[in-house]
Amino acid sequence: MLPDTVHKLPREERFAYARLLAYMARIDNELTIDEMAMFEQRLGTALLSPDQRELIRDALRNPPTLEECLANLSGEAGRLALRDSVMMAAADGNVDEDEREALEDISEHLGLREDAVDQLLQWTVKGYRWMKEGYDILEHLEE
């Protein structure tokens, strides 16, 4: 929706990115409509091939382990996957304990600073506020 770099990553890295999001989507064995919409949005932005999309949807049905996801994830793909994992975890308005733990594990795997997840959560809250302002503008757009 806003300028992003996910689509610029090499194909394999985009796949690894999406696989981690599939893991995050299923972490609490519950997939809300908000999380699903966010997952599909990120999948679209990643411009995966039809075959890759099919594999990712399989991963949604049979989620890989976090270790399997992280084994192929580093650098920019990893950072973007963490960012979008935070957004997806927060999509239903609540980040539960399992989600939080996984986010911290991903951050540690990527060697990010200790408060990275907190910072990203705060950033996400600001994003929700911005989007809410968009709704408010839409509601008052009648001439």
Place this chain on the structure above:
Amino acid sequence: MFPDGLGQRSPQELLRYAEILVNIAAADGELVREEIAVIEGMMGRCMIHPESRVTVRTGFEQPIPLEQSLADLDQELIRYILRDAALVAAIDGSYDKKEIRALKTIAKAGGVSTQQLTDLLDWVGDGWKWYVAQREILG
């Protein structure tokens, strides 16, 4: 990026929504990868059916005229479209004259004044500022 009432719309309405986004992206010439990525993301967010997405992609080459896609849509939907069209138009960092013209056409169809359109474009600018802050966090 965030889910909203678009998910409650009919498949036909969502198809029109996506067609208009393609039209906006193509307004300044050929569609670039950034524009395609953002449209694919928006189609994903609304969970447009995969077969409908294939139909929308055919418009990448030959976009459907804006007036045709806008015909008979209700104003609430047109305003959602205007919001997301503004985001698509901004994706390359600026608004082209043709994009502005197309946005004005959508605004008119949605009963939105020029000042309100300006407010909406300012809101898009605020979103850009929010979005770039993640780069500092991620290093």
